[in-house]
Amino acid sequence: MQLSRAKLVSIPTAMPPPQKAGTVSQTLALLRFLSTTSRPMGVNAIARELGMAPSSCFKILKQLYEEDFAEFDPETKCYSLGGGAVLLARGALDPGNTFALIRPMLEDFALSAGCALGFWRRISNGRIVLAGFVENPGMMRIHMSVGQRLPMYVGAVGRAFAAGSQLSREQIEREFRTLRWQSPPSLDEYHEQILQCRETGYAIDQNNFALGVTTVATGFPDPDGVMNYGISAIRLLGQTSEQEIHQIGIGLASVTRQFCRGWLCASNG
Secondary structure (H helix, E strand, O other): OOOOHHHHHHOOOOOOOOHHHHHHHHHHHHHHHHHHOOOOEEHHHHHHHHOOOHHHHHHHHHHHHHOOOEEEEOOOOEEEEOHHHHHHHHHHHOOOOHHHHHHHHHHHHHHHHOOEEEEEEEOOOOEEEEEEEEOOOOOOOOOOOOOOEEEOOOHHHHHHHHHHOOOOHHHHHHHHOOOOOOOOOOHHHHHHHHHHHHHHOOEEEEOOOOOOEEEEEEEEEOOOOOEEEEEEEEEEHHHOOHHHHHHHHHHHHHHHHHHHHHHHHHHHO
16 A cells, blocks of 8 residues: 555654754753852763763863853862842843942942841832842841842832832732732831831831831932832841831931932933
């Protein structure tokens, strides 16, 4: 029995996926693995963990090493994450390098006010990322991990973002219902605190977002007028009186205005 030519022609031929796409996926998988592994590892061990062919794993790791995205120890024959990946991550956290510009002012304020400071950047309509952090060596250590993300309108910095974004009461209510707090304020309290921030220039969170923590925050726009940045001053709840909280807020609002004036002049110049 013979197949006709028509039937032979009609048999579908499976097209292999483009090699480039597979290489990109493998490269990303390798970078993610190197960023999370706790110790340097050899090619064969990495390949087993990722289900890759050792030859493909070696080729990509060699290229990553040449581009400074991986480190290689010739004695142990092991690979780890390279400095190029760190620089790339920093660029993604703060493309405008704004934290580097404002950091000297924040370090001075952290020392004078006795607090730790977080620098936040808007990354979408609903999220912010911690793009920088300043510790105060003279106080009980408070630490936050750069890169962590939060809903845009939660905490003191969230109130500052809401105040600067000029949200309506209806918008505030809609956003408020999506937020998660350890000890949530009421909607009326949250709305009133946003209105107060518009008047004073700073917002306060006491024991709401995180139990035992007091946070004072400001928000500010980029040179194009878009509300994209926030600064939060952090202290443990029992360390700060009401008077000190407002002094920190007044000082932080002043630092924020001073930076924005200089930043705007430099951008226009």
